Amino acid sequence: MGGRLALGSLLASNLLIVSGSTNAQSTTAAPAPHIDAITVEAARHRAEVERQVKAFVAQIAVKPYESSLARWQTVVPMCPLVAGLPRADGEYILTRVSKIAAVAGAPMAPEHCKPNLYIVVSANPDALLKTWSKRDVRMFGNESDQGGSKIRKFLNSNSPIRVWYNAELYSQEGTPLGNPDDCQSAVTCRTDLRAIATRIGFNDTRDLTSALIMVDSTRARGVNFGQLASYIALLALAEIRTDADVADAPSILHLFSRSENDRPPGLSR
DSSP, X not given: OOTTOOTTOOOOOOOOOOOOOOOTTOOSOOOOOOHHHHHHHHHHHHHHHHHHHXXXXXXXXXXXXXXXXXXXXXXXXXXXXXXXXXXXXXXXXHHHHHHHHHHHTOOBOOTTOOXXXXXXXXXXXXXXXXXXXXXXXXXXXXXXXXXXXXXXXXHTOOOSEEEEEEEEEEETXXXXXXXXXXXXXXXXSOOSOOOOOOSSSOSEEEEEEEEEEEEETTTTTTOOHHHHHHHHHHHHHBOBOTTOOOTTOOOGGGTTTSOGGGOOOSOOO
16 A cells, blocks of 8 residues: 555545625725635635644554555556345445545456455354455465464454455555565565665555455444445555544544444545
């Protein structure tokens, strides 16, 4: 997930329109509007919003070993698949997540692609994951941290929605750099494929190669499909911390931490 990511945060530009009318019968000129003062206030508000967004992204972004934020790149574009729901409901989630990804600028694979973003809904996710992991030895990629503690945490999670990311290192040109067990950055990877050294950009990027989002249908009760799709989309676009303390930020990450009447309806602007 490369360091070039804006984490899919979509900031709408503020358009300030000042209009006025004149009266042909009046001989007194209308006072000039304080355009400068209004413009300054708008600029200050925008600067404050940008500061809040940057702080929010810094809180939720996973950037191990001072590497880049893992996200989908054109080398491995996103190809989502939804399973465990009735056809109509599954198509709604798939369409909504795909539209959000497109607006965020995430690269999408063409139709009939090989799935690499699995969105699975199950009433018994623990049993499903354990069976799945036994059949697919590559389910957790090259993860081997501390005897598999990260894997066990994922398998035994009681969160309504849990996510697992697989990422690999690529050069800025999209060339795979390999991903041995001790390789977390191009600094520790033995390769002749090095980018030009720079202090203002990443020589290597962590690109998502697959992700699994598991929804516990029992624990996720009380949310509608619009809220569910928005939450899934945020998790799907980049490697983030779902348990980050985002305080009062208007984020869909509050979906399961607030009372039913106070839950966010969807993604904030």
